[in-house]
Amino acid sequence: MRIDIISVVPKLMESFFAHSILKRGQEAGHVEVVLHDLRDYSLSKQRQVDDYAFGGGAGMVMSIEPIARCIRHLQSERSYDEIIYMTPDGDTFNQQTANYLSLQGNLLFLCGHYKGVDQRVRDMFVTKEISIGDYVLSGGELAAAVCADAIIRLIPGVLNDETSALTDSFQDNLLAPPVYTRPAEFEGIAVPEVLLSGHEAKINEWRFEQSVERTRNKRPDLFKKTGL
Structure with missing residues (x-):
């Protein structure tokens, strides 16, 4: 381009x-x-x-x-x-x-x-x-x-991980879910266990549920467009 x-x-x-x-x-x-x-x-x-x-x-x-x-x-x-x-x-x-x-x-x-x-x-x-x-x-x-x-950033090859752009907020009228990195616990607050489980299907389900809930609460106007 x-x-x-x-x-x-x-x-x-x-x-x-x-x-x-x-x-x-x-x-x-x-x-x-x-x-x-x-x-x-x-x-x-x-x-x-x-x-x-x-x-x-x-x-x-x-x-x-x-x-x-x-x-x-x-x-x-x-x-x-x-x-x-x-x-x-x-x-x-x-x-x-x-x-x-x-x-x-x-x-x-x-x-x-x-x-x-x-x-x-x-x-x-x-x-x-x-x-x-x-x-x-x-x-x-x-x-x-x-x-x-x-x-x-959407052009193939620009991002190191091309799937990253596909999971951004607004791609499917949903906001992105919460994200975490190390350490797994900080001042008594732990990362959700499912993200440490290694179970891809359960992780994807959790992320979708979080996206839906976050959109419903923060952007009800967008949530209406999802048809969920």
Whole structure:
């Protein structure tokens, strides 16, 4: 997979992709993440990429010209399965969306900034609009990084144990069960005996029961979707 990200502050994102699982996934050749500075596509001496909104009002709007120039340049080099605009009024990102996007070959993320992008950008180029929650950030960079992390870890080979992603919370509308590691007892609190039994069927049954109970208590909205 290749992920391209267009931003007015690409350096803000460099560190995020240079460590841990995301770094290893790139070094192993499972994914390529390329950051693009939108200002490189501005024709003004000041590298300006925004302007005042027609009709007045507070805040600046990202101009269509540098964005169109950047997207068309990238499209001349490859075809994108989705061109994604990170925006508070997009569809709320969830595990099912991450699963779908992880199966694609080329993704392009456009990070909003200021008061957002000229609507014509959304009409002409964007194929998917995503939000990570009902709140507003200074820009779409953190949101794009969150989505990229959730997507990349699902790509085969990125995680050391590929089954790990399949047992994450939300994969089946259930929250993950409690997990434990050594020591088996700490300050009088012991790990549930079933996890030390070595009996795989009983362990799986316990984990499922714990997932159901945890979801029922913490996320009744999700529990309704399980049909249990």
